[in-house]
Amino acid sequence: xxxxxxxxxxxxxxxxxxxxxxxxxxxxxxxxxxxxxxxxxxxxxxxxxxxxxxxxxxxxxxxxxxxxxxxxxxxxxxxxxxxxxxxxxxxxxxxxxxxxxxxxxxxxxxxxxxxxxx
Amino acid sequence: xxxxxxxxxxxxxxxxxxxxxxxxxxxxxxxxxxxxxxxxxxxxxxxxxxxxxxxxxxxxxxxxxxxxxxxxxxxxxxxxxxxxxxxxxxxxxxxxxxxxxxxxxxxxxxxxxxx
Numbered sequence: 487x488x489x490x491x492x493x494x495x496x497x498x499x500x501x502x503x504x505x506x507x508x509x510x511x512x513x514x515x516x517x518x519x520x521x522x523x524x525x526x527x528x529x530x531x532x533x534x535x536x537x538x539x540x541x542x543x544x545x546x547x548x549x550x551x552x553x554x555x556x557x558x559x560x561x562x563x564x565x566x567x568x569x570x571x572x573x574x575x576x577x578x579x580x581x582x583x584x585x586x587x588x589x590x591x592x593x594x595x596x597x598x599x600x601x602x603x604x
Numbered sequence: 605x606x607x608x609x610x611x612x613x614x615x616x617x618x619x620x621x622x623x624x625x626x627x628x629x630x631x632x633x634x635x636x637x638x639x640x641x642x643x644x645x646x647x648x649x650x651x652x653x654x655x656x657x658x659x660x661x662x663x664x665x666x667x668x669x670x671x672x673x674x675x676x677x678x679x680x681x682x683x684x685x686x687x688x689x690x691x692x693x694x695x696x697x698x699x700x701x702x703x704x705x706x707x708x709x710x711x712x713x714x715x716x717x718x719x
Binding site for chain 2 (some may be wrong): 518579
């Protein structure tokens with residue numbers, strides 16, 4: 487149980503284009519999903535918290551107009567990198583909390599998406 | 605504000621030796637603490653978690669961690685390292701109060717296991 491998928495697993499796009507990454511909870515409902523960014527040999531940096539049916543909460547320094555997050559259902563959140571540039575190349579990881587979780591037990595992580603902008 | 609510090613960005617042990625990965629936390633409220641493992645180009649897998657129950661927490665793959673409030677520590681140990689344990693390990697603290705349970709991660713510790 488508690489499986490989170492991401493699609494695509496890797497993507498290469500040209501500078502100036504937009505790319506969408508999907509995060510799905512496969513066997514549970516997630517009111518809250520999180521988006522992280524990870525550079526090589528570094529830790530995960532939280533970009534935003536995504537709540538179903540409401541606007542995402544972005545961390546300080548993250549451009550909300552560049553990283554568009556939509557959490558349209560209890561099983562799907564999407565991250566769109568708009569007008570991508572080479573510096574946006576990174577490993578993007580999502581995670582989800584079970585809807586029925588009362589205490590902050592673990593988040594379930596997706597396998598990540600490797601974005602390369604050329 | 606909550607934070608986590610992992611001492612040592614890289615730890616190397618011999619196969620069969622004790623694994624000790626250090627994590628210290630800072631929190632103004634009782635913390636929830638986690639250890640995750642990440643293999644190359646993959647997401648994170650939960651090893652174990654502390655949620656204010658038993659202070660000695662046993663996890664998967666033979667790992668365990670002890671919550672020590674007096675030392676503000678949550679070190680990860682395994683009695684005997686296996687080659688398959690080579691990976692990146694992250695300690696994290698959960699920020700629940702008014703912040704929806706987001707995780708704050710430490711810098712990570714890369715574990716190498718020598719044959």
